[in-house]
Amino acid sequence: MMERVEETELAGGGINRVVRIGDAVHRPSAPWSPAKRELLSVLHGAGLPVPAWRGTDDQGRDVLDFLPGEVGHYPLSEAVRSEAALVSPPGCCGASTTSPYRSSPAIWDGS
Numbered sequence: 001m002m003e004r005v006e007e008t009e010l011a012g013g014g015i016n017r018v019v020r021i022g023d024a025v026h027r028p029s030a031p032w033s034p035a036k037r038e039l040l041s042v043l044h045g046a047g048l049p050v051p052a053w054r055g056t057d058d059q060g061r062d063v064l065d066f067l068p069g070e071v072g073h074y075p076l077s078e079a080v081r082s083e084a085a086l087v088s089p090p091g092c093c094g095a096s097t098t099s100p101y102r103s104s105p106a107i108w109d110g111s
Contacts, residue, residue: 026061
């Protein structure tokens with residue numbers, strides 16, 4: 001018999017159901033997920049405090065490290081807007097990244 005795993009639904013984001021299981025976050029995968037995984041890997045490798053991608057679970061959801069903090073809600077607070085600017089300018093560490101694993105341009109959802 002399989003052991004029941006407790007999922008705690010996380011607030012914020014407002015787009016899909018994201019849950020925490022232990023020290024990991026499980027969120028639905030989407031067409032842009034590979035590009036987000038790659039960006040997280042680049043940012044994590046550069047020493048920025050972003051969650052590491054751990055793989056997918058048996059439901060096909062992305063599994064990432066849980067980092068304590070708050071998720072921005074619209075309208076975004078000044079604190080969230082100012083921190084988002086750290087990685088959004090052209091030329092940031094993710095803007096010019098190329099990957100040997102990607103054969104086509106990244107698909108982004110704009111978030």
